[in-house]
Amino acid sequence: MSLDIKNRIDELTKKLKYYSQKYYMEAISEITDFEYDMLQRELVALENEYPQYAHPDSPTKNVGGSFEERLFTPVNHTVKMESLQDAFSFEELEAFNNRISDDVEPIYSVEPKIDGLSVSLEYKNGKFIRGSTRGDGLVGEDVTANLLTIEDIPQNIEFLGELEVRGEVYMSHKHFLELVERQENEGIAPAKNPRNAAAGSLRQKNPKITAERKLSSFIFNIQRIEGKELTSHIDSLDFLKGLGFSVLPFYYKEKGIKNVIERITEIGEKRGELPFDIDGAVIKLDNLSERDIFGSTSKFPRWAVAYKYPPEEKCTTLLEIEINVGRTGALTPTARFEPISLAGTTVSRAVLHNEDFIKDKDICIGDTIIVRKAGDIIPEVLGVAELSKERIAFKMPESCPSCGARVSREEGEAVIRCTNAECPAQLARHLIHFASRDAMDIEGLGPAVISLLLENKLIYHPYDLYTLKSEDLTSLERMGEKSADNLLSAIEKSKENDLYRLIFALGIRHIGAKAAKLVADKMQNMDAILSASIEDFMSIDGFGEIMAKSLADFLALPQTRELINKFKELGLNMESKTVITDTRFEGMTFVLTGTLPTYKRSEAAAIIEGLGGKTASSVSKKTTYVLAGEEAGSKLDKANALGITVIDEATFIEMIK
Numbered sequence: 001m002s003l004d005i006k007n008r009i010d011e012l013t014k015k016l017k018y019y020s021q022k023y024y025m026e027a028i029s030e031i032t033d034f035e036y037d038m039l040q041r042e043l044v045a046l047e048n049e050y051p052q053y054a055h056p057d058s059p060t061k062n063v064g065g066s067f068e069e070r071l072f073t074p075v076n077h078t079v080k081m082e083s084l085q086d087a088f089s090f091e092e093l094e095a096f097n098n099r100i101s102d103d104v105e106p107i108y109s110v111e112p113k114i115d116g117l118s119v120s121l122e123y124k125n126g127k128f129i130r131g132s133t134r135g136d137g138l139v140g141e142d143v144t145a146n147l148l149t150i151e152d153i154p155q156n157i158e159f160l161g162e163l164e165v166r167g168e169v170y171m172s173h174k175h176f177l178e179l180v181e182r183q184e185n186e187g188i189a190p191a192k193n194p195r196n197a198a199a200g201s202l203r204q205k206n207p208k209i210t211a212e213r214k215l216s217s218f219i220f221n222i223q224r225i226e227g228k229e230l231t232s233h234i235d236s237l238d239f240l241k242g243l244g245f246s247v248l249p250f251y252y253k254e255k256g257i258k259n260v261i262e263r264i265t266e267i268g269e270k271r272g273e274l275p276f277d278i279d280g281a282v283i284k285l286d287n288l289s290e291r292d293i294f295g296s297t298s299k300f301p302r303w304a305v306a307y308k309y310p311p312e313e314k315c316t317t318l319l320e321i322e323i324n325v326g327r328t329g330a331l332t333p334t335a336r337f338e339p340i341s342l343a344g345t346t347v348s349r350a351v352l353h354n355e356d357f358i359k360d361k362d363i364c365i366g367d368t369i370i371v372r373k374a375g376d377i378i379p380e381v382l383g384v385a386e387l388s389k390e391r392i393a394f395k396m397p398e399s400c401p402s403c404g405a406r407v408s409r410e411e412g413e414a415v416i417r418c419t420n421a422e423c424p425a426q427l428a429r430h431l432i433h434f435a436s437r438d439a440m441d442i443e444g445l446g447p448a449v450i451s452l453l454l455e456n457k458l459i460y461h462p463y464d465l466y467t468l469k470s471e472d473l474t475s476l477e478r479m480g481e482k483s484a485d486n487l488l489s490a491i492e493k494s495k496e497n498d499l500y501r502l503i504f505a506l507g508i509r510h511i512g513a514k515a516a517k518l519v520a521d522k523m524q525n526m527d528a529i530l531s532a533s534i535e536d537f538m539s540i541d542g543f544g545e546i547m548a549k550s551l552a553d554f555l556a557l558p559q560t561r562e563l564i565n566k567f568k569e570l571g572l573n574m575e576s577k578t579v580i581t582d583t584r585f586e587g588m589t590f591v592l593t594g595t596l597p598t599y600k601r602s603e604a605a606a607i608i609e610g611l612g613g614k615t616a617s618s619v620s621k622k623t624t625y626v627l628a629g630e631e632a633g634s635k636l637d638k639a640n641a642l643g644i645t646v647i648d649e650a651t652f653i654e655m656i657k
Contacts, residue, residue: 005046006053012043016059037086037308060299072141072203073631075132079223081118081166082137083299084282084306090261093283096305097257100294105256106285109233110263111248113280113306114218116170117199119143121153121219123163128155133202137299146202149211152246159243161227167219167245171198172275175214180378181447193378194277216276219245233286249274253286264307271309272342280308313372315385316340318365321352321394325402327429328509329418333358333396335369335381342373350379354414355396364391400425422461422559428454430507434462438513439505440494444487452476462505463566465491495570498577499526502567506560510550517578518542519551521609526564526574530555541587541614578609584655585613588624591639594632596649601629604649607656619644627652 019036040060047054054060087093100106118134131147132140147153150169157163171179176194183190191197201213222236230236234253241247250267254260264281271278284304285291294302320336332351339348350371352358361381363369366388369381396416400407405420418426428450435445445465453459458472468491473484500520504513511519522540523529532555537548554560568574590608592601592615599607604627605615619626619638626639626646639646647655 005050009043009046009050009053009055012039012046013055013058016040016043020059037088072143072633075120075130075135075140075142077120077132077135077138077140078164080137080296081120081134081140081223082296082301084304085300086280087305087307088310093261093264093305093307094257096283097260100285100303106290107253107255107287108257108260109237109251109282109284109286110254110260110267111220111251111282111284112267112274112278113282113308114168114170114220114248115195115277115279116168116218117195117202119147119167119169119202119217120223121147121165121167123157123159123165126157126160128153128157141203143202145207146204146210149207150215150217153217154244157243157245159228161225163225164223165219165240165245166221166223167217169198169202169215169217170194170276171201171213171215173277174275179213217246218248220248220282231288233284233288236288268309278309280306282306311372312342313370313382314340314342315368315370317388318363318367318369321358321365323397323401325400325418325423325425327426327433327507329400329420329423329426331396331400331407331416331418333394335363337369337371340371342371342379347371347373347379350381352381355409355416356414358394364388364393366391402426427460431459431462431465433507434505435465436505438501440497440501442487442494443490444483445490449479449487452479461563461566463563463570466495466567466570466572495572497573499573499575502526502572502574503529506554506563508551508554510547515543515547517609518614520576521578524576526568530561530564578606583612585611588613589622590615590625590627591617591619591623591635592627592629593635594629596627596629599649604652611656 016036016039019039043058044060047058047060085096087096097106120132120134120140121128122130128148129144130142131144131153132142134140147169148155171194173194176191176197179197180190191200197213198215201210201215204210219240220237221233222230222240228239230239232253234251237247237251252263254263260283264283267278267281282304283306285294291301291303296302316337316339318335318337322334322336324332324334326332333354335350335352337348337350339346341347352363361383363381363384364387367384368386368388370383370385371379371381373379396407398407399405400418400420400423402425403418403420403423405418405423407416407418409416428447431450431454432447434440435442435450442465450459453468453476456476458468459465468488470481470484470488473479473487474481498520500513500517503511503520504516518540519529519537523532523536532552534548534552537543537551538545540548585608588608590605590613592604596604608615613624616623619635619642621642623639623642623644626635626644628636628639628646628648636646638644
């Protein structure tokens with residue numbers, strides 16, 4: 001029995017650490033918050049009963065994630081950024097209230113719990129000087145540059161004393177759906193929910209990417225303040241609002257736990273109407289001096305609790321399974337069911353991922369299925385609640401529903417794909433990818449314009465973009481002469497792009513921007529690439545068999561040859577612009593980190609590649625040198641741990657003379 005208990009504690013500890021690392025460090029939710037909370041609850045109960053088996057670094061005793069993969073400069077928090085104890089029933093709230101007071105009805109603040117990424121903002125002499133993530137509560141990461149891109153975070157305030165506030169960075173439903181659509185159009189795995197999207201966006205090394213994601217913030221607490229006395233939490237929120245901070249949209253002061261519970265119910269009923277995610281409501285003692293009396297545990301304040309709303313799930317009848325064809329030719333099954341109301345909106349469709357998912361869940365047309373909204377946004381099918389007597393088993397089609405071409409499923413993959421590179425259903429998504437920033441980078445040619453061009457039958461292939469005339473565009477709705485000229489100039493400019501951009505723009509499976517650059521640099525021109533064999537591609541450092549086969553198969557298609565010939569005739573560049581002046585760095589891999597005194601990292605990378613070397617984004621045993629500048633972070637630490645040679649810019653300049 002004791003061995004079973006120990007094994008279960010070990011298992012839960014390992015699982016929770018793994019999920020926590022994914023959540024805090026990689027912005028990936030592999031399980032729902034509710035499922036995570038239930039696992040943690042089980043572990044807490046077991047540790048309380050069998051403390052001899054508890055791990056010293058148990059996830060029940062620590063906030064957030066570890067920092068083995070820190071991307072930014074560490075920040076030691078002056079005031080610990082604590083987590084909150086969760087409650088899942090009103091009985092637990094009443095127990096919390098009894099711990100606060102048995103005979104007096106305390107005054108609480110009640111506010112929505114925003115589902116985002118917790119941050120600290122520091123101000124001095126009225127200026128925003130630093131912002132950081134929560135991290136493990138004691139040490140976070142400096143993300144000031146990225147926070148500066150968030151419009152509702154004030155850079156200047158009318159308060160000269162030192163001030164540190166805590167808030168939540170989040171992504172609104174509108175901007176999340178825009179991001180998902182953009183990612184799907186570009187063939188990128190879409191963010192699972194707004195919280196993950198916000199976390200991933202805030203921890204980008206390039207602030208321009210963060211700015212594009214259109215994040216927002218709510219400030220909900222004063223961590224420390226100099227030069228002003230505050231006695232009430234509600235008053236502090238009003239004070240912050242007066243300074244220009246975006247505070248929570250509504251918050252309440254209530255006396256007694258019964259009134260608190262009424263407010264929590266009221267907030268819960270508003271969830272579906274809000275333009276952002278909340279996953280609960282937070283209850284705190286409003287009197288700030290009373291909080292000091294109760295203090296904190298190693299992880300939670302004793303004067304606050306978070307009530308977590310249960311995930312909303314509903315049953316409905318599965319009417320049909322439709323097939324959608326994506327940019328890469330993937331056939332994705334989508335459930336169409338009797339409309340139901342979830343999180344305040346009516347839904348009637350949900351993605352079923354692939355054939356294996358349908359088989360594993362034993363989903364048949366006519367069954368009663370369980371549906372919920374992942375992150376209160378995207379509908380998902382959880383499984384079957386009741387089998388229909390007249391259930392109809394679903395089978396994936398043997399031909400593409402769009403063009404009728406043969407479909408195939410590669411060994412080891414769950415996805416079935418259309419084999420026709422010119423499938424009409426793939427065209428719109430392919431064109432969006434073709435024009436995207438990392439591909440041909442055609443400014444002004446976004447999804448809306450592409451849809452307009454397709455609807456008016458002005459383009460049928462990517463090469464048709466290069467035959468467009470001003471009169472074609474000015475005849476379109478909402479396309480003036482200036483907009484038309486700007487778009488045509490951007491299309492013309494793209495002809496001069498480096499060869500690797502065109503290779504990436506072709507949308508070849510398993511060939512990303514990095515792989516496209518490797519093949520362009522190695523082969524130097526399109527003719528050499530077209531005449532290369534699969535063995536030639538496999539000889540490229542960084543290429544594997546799957547990538548080489550995918551590239552060779554794509555280039556062997558007659559329609560691919562025709563497409564590339566058209567591009568040649570239209571004047572697109574077919575040469576690599578990476579000129580290898582000598583091969584002194586051949587066989588060497590450099591990792592660049594930090595800010596260099598004179599070179600931009602992109603400039604240094606171009607020099608390395610021009611001398612036959614290659615650059616990588618992460619440090620490994622295969623790394624030859626780490627070129628480190630100021631504020632080098634975890635890559636420098638990892639290089640030192642692995643014994644990789646670290647050089648500065650001065651040494652690098654000597655090496656390239």
